[in-house]
Amino acid sequence: INEKFYLEQIMQANIRDGVNFGSEIRRRGFAEVIVPGIFFAGGWTQEHYMSLWEQVIEKFATQIHFNNDWEFSNGCAQEFLFGMQRGKGLFARDGSPLAPLDQVGRIRIAIDEIDSIGADPTTLYNTYRRIELAVSAPKMYSVGNG
Numbered sequence: 001i002n003e004k005f006y007l008e009q010i011m012q013a014n015i016r017d018g019v020n021f022g023s024e025i026r027r028r029g030f031a032e033v034i035v036p037g038i039f040f041a042g043g044w045t046q047e048h049y050m051s052l053w054e055q056v057i058e059k060f061a062t063q064i065h066f067n068n069d070w071e072f073s074n075g076c077a078q079e080f081l082f083g084m085q086r087g088k089g090l091f092a093r094d095g096s097p098l099a100p101l102d103q104v105g106r107i108r109i110a111i112d113e114i115d116s117i118g119a120d121p122t123t124l125y126n127t128y129r130r131i132e133l134a135v136s137a138p139k140m141y142s143v144g145n146g
Contacts, residue, residue, distance in 0.1 A: 063089035071110040
């Protein structure tokens with residue numbers, strides 16, 4: 001994919017859809033909504049954005065609402081992981097809760113689709129594995145004395 005096509009056809013379309021989704025959530029009665037796609041900092045990499053966003057989720061978010069097809073997005077999958085690890089409410093576009101165990105399969109299917117068109121799903125796969133391990137890891141219990 002050339003850069004101009006990516007910026008005009010994918011990135012800008014995703015930002016517009018994110019702004020519309022944020023407005024939809026506000027209409028549902030959530031006054032404080034952050035739409036991360038509209039934030040731009042010159043010279044930042046994806047890692048810079050995710051470092052900031054992880055802190056925002058930890059400190060300020062009570063819920064995270066995911067747009068349709070979020071499972072194809074590296075950033076959304078990372079947000080899902082952050083929210084899951086921090087006990088935040090995770091919701092689909094329609095407002096229904098997202099159970100982490102159910103989402104693992106959706107992300108796996110997205111990885112296979114991305115791979116089938118010749119794009120590199122490595123970053124998404126790495127986040128998928130972290131989600132899969134977090135969902136399937138046995139709960140650790142402390143053992144009391146005697």
